[in-house]
Amino acid sequence: MLMQTKQAFPQAKNFETGIQVDNYPWGYKFKTQRRYWVETKKGFGDRFCYATKNPKTGQWCKPKKGTYMTAMLVVQEPNGYVKYVACNRDPDGIAAFADKYWDMMTDTQKAEICKVNAFNEVMEKVTWKIRPAGTDPEEENAKQEKALKTINQAINYKAAVCIAKNNLEVE
Numbered sequence: 001m002l003m004q005t006k007q008a009f010p011q012a013k014n015f016e017t018g019i020q021v022d023n024y025p026w027g028y029k030f031k032t033q034r035r036y037w038v039e040t041k042k043g044f045g046d047r048f049c050y051a052t053k054n055p056k057t058g059q060w061c062k063p064k065k066g067t068y069m070t071a072m073l074v075v076q077e078p079n080g081y082v083k084y085v086a087c088n089r090d091p092d093g094i095a096a097f098a099d100k101y102w103d104m105m106t107d108t109q110k111a112e113i114c115k116v117n118a119f120n121e122v123m124e125k126v127t128w129k130i131r132p133a134g135t136d137p138e139e140e141n142a143k144q145e146k147a148l149k150t151i152n153q154a155i156n157y158k159a160a161v162c163i164a165k166n167n168l169e170v171e
Contacts, residue, residue, distance in 0.1 A: 006078065015035060017037065019037070019082055021034045031055070032054070034051070034082075035060075036084075045112060046070070047065055051063040069087065071112055072085070072086035087113075089119075107170055110166060111159075118159035119159075
């Protein structure tokens, strides 16, 4: 029996807890098993992973791992296909993803979204000017370092406020 809507699997965080699909095709003749999960790495984000069982040897093949994104979940389509839904650093994409999947995400994923939202919010107010170099490059570098420090402090503050407001437990 097929599902009527997408089903998300937030618990699929490693090989052992991944979603297993039986009857997965292996070439023209064989059927096997495949597991899907999302790997989370602090400072990098999430990436989609899968491994297939070799039906000839019974051994699991080496996992294939995708590109890191801000947040990601494994979902199963109504037709039974397993894939992922994800968001990257785009403000509109993050808002839509968070609205739809917030309750299914881990605290680490939520904190990553807080950090990206803080970055986007602060960088909206930053202006860039291109002008000729001054006579004293050390003075210009000091100004740039001071501006960068102010920007980073604002981003870290906004992220910390979001993490505290949502009672997220992160390392």
